[in-house]
Amino acid sequence: MSETITEYKRWKDLPSTHLLGSGTPMCAGCGGLQALHTIYDVLGEKTVFVNAAGCMTMLSVYPFTPFRGSWLYTSMASAPAGAQGIRDALDILLEQKRIQKKEDLDVVVLTGDGAAYGMGLSATSGAMERDLNFIYICYDNEGYGNTGQQYSGATPHAAKTATSKGPRGFAGYKKDLFSIWAAHKPAYLATIIGTEPLDLAQKIEKLKDIKGPRMLITLAPCPTGWEYDPRESIDIGRLAVKSGVWPLKEYIDGKVVHTKMPHPRIPVEEYLKKQGRFSHLFKPKRNKKLISQLQAKVDEYWDKIE
Ligand SMILES: Cc1ncc(C[n+]2csc(CCOP(=O)(O)OP(=O)(O)O)c2C)c(N)n1
Ligand code: SF4
Numbered sequence: 514m515s516e517t518i519t520e521y522k523r524w525k526d527l528p529s530t531h532l533l534g535s536g537t538p539m540c541a542g543c544g545g546l547q548a549l550h551t552i553y554d555v556l557g558e559k560t561v562f563v564n565a566a567g568c569m570t571m572l573s574v575y576p577f578t579p580f581r582g583s584w585l586y587t588s589m590a591s592a593p594a595g596a597q598g599i600r601d602a603l604d605i606l607l608e609q610k611r612i613q614k615k616e617d618l619d620v621v622v623l624t625g626d627g628a629a630y631g632m633g634l635s636a637t638s639g640a641m642e643r644d645l646n647f648i649y650i651c652y653d654n655e656g657y658g659n660t661g662q663q664y665s666g667a668t669p670h671a672a673k674t675a676t677s678k679g680p681r682g683f684a685g686y687k688k689d690l691f692s693i694w695a696a697h698k699p700a701y702l703a704t705i706i707g708t709e710p711l712d713l714a715q716k717i718e719k720l721k722d723i724k725g726p727r728m729l730i731t732l733a734p735c736p737t738g739w740e741y742d743p744r745e746s747i748d749i750g751r752l753a754v755k756s757g758v759w760p761l762k763e764y765i766d767g768k769v770v771h772t773k774m775p776h777p778r779i780p781v782e783e784y785l786k787k788q789g790r791f792s793h794l795f796k797p798k799r800n801k802k803l804i805s806q807l808q809a810k811v812d813e814y815w816d817k818i819e
């Protein structure tokens with residue numbers, strides 16, 4: 514029996530909401546993939562994924578895709594425009610009764626931070642402005658991961674990337690995409706992380722019953738780009754939440770609500786010191802000033818909330 518047929522039989526036997534492990538060149542311990550697995554478990558196969566160029570496009574190797582519904586590849590800037598085309602086509606088919614309501618699909622954009630915070634921001638803004646009925650998942654590994662972790666609009670201050678290598682790392686600051694998206698007043702918006710599966714699943718369940726633009730940003734711990742052993746991925750994700758670096762929150766009906774308060778907050782240093790991209794803060798000499806500045810930024814955020 515050919516490998517293709519064996520793979521197809523394996524695929525057919527899996528539960529219908531399960532994202533197939535595709536055997537494609539994804540890194541072990543990928544936090545983005547971890548979140549996507551849980552999201553897919555809740556959303557299921559009645560979906561069409563519109564995937565902008567990035568790590569997750571590596572999931573699909575022709576003629577296979579691990580998505581049990583449909584999948585469309587787009588350029589980095591245009592996934593929301595692709596989503597608009599698919600939504601319009603589905604609506605026309607429904608209106609003309611060429612498909613039944615039960616055959617309708619959820620249109621789901623999947624992009625990295627390079628696309629969401631940068632190249633695709635304008636297309637996303639337009640889609641929200643048009644009140645497009647879609648879900649957008651941004652997996653945020655804080656850099657252009659697929660091309661070797663160059664800095665993006667999501668890179669945190671002081672992190673080392675392929676394009677910010679000095680003793681102080683990246684000189685810029687991570688964009689507040691949550692606030693930028695919230696300013697568009699989408700139907701739903703939340704931050705999530707794969708290491709908090711209950712919080713994540715509750716948010717996906719909630720957005721399933723809402724129409725309009727539903728936006729998700731998941732922090733995606735990335736062993737390859739953040740330089741740590743893949744087995745540390747879960748720990749690093751949890752530390753991001755416990756230290757207050759990654760607030761879990763949602764925007765609904767014009768209000769922002771935090772869904773998990775990190776009490777008591779652990780020092781940001783606990784999160785930083787596990788990652789090679791911040792190693793210059795600790796070696797050859799501890800950079801007390803920069804570590805304090807990073808802590809102060811996080812404290813400033815929570816001081817306004819608590
Ligand atoms: C306009 C354009 N510029 C550059 C590229 C090359 N490219 C492919 S994937 C990628 C990185 C995308 O980064 P991000 O959206 O954060 O996804 P990640 O790779 O981190 O998963 C780049 C730069 C491209 N496909 N299109
Ligand atoms: S580079 Fe990072 S985001 Fe990309 S597949 Fe590897 S672990 Fe995942």
Ligand SMILES: [Mg+2]
Nearest residue numbers: 625626656658
């Ligand atoms: Mg990225």
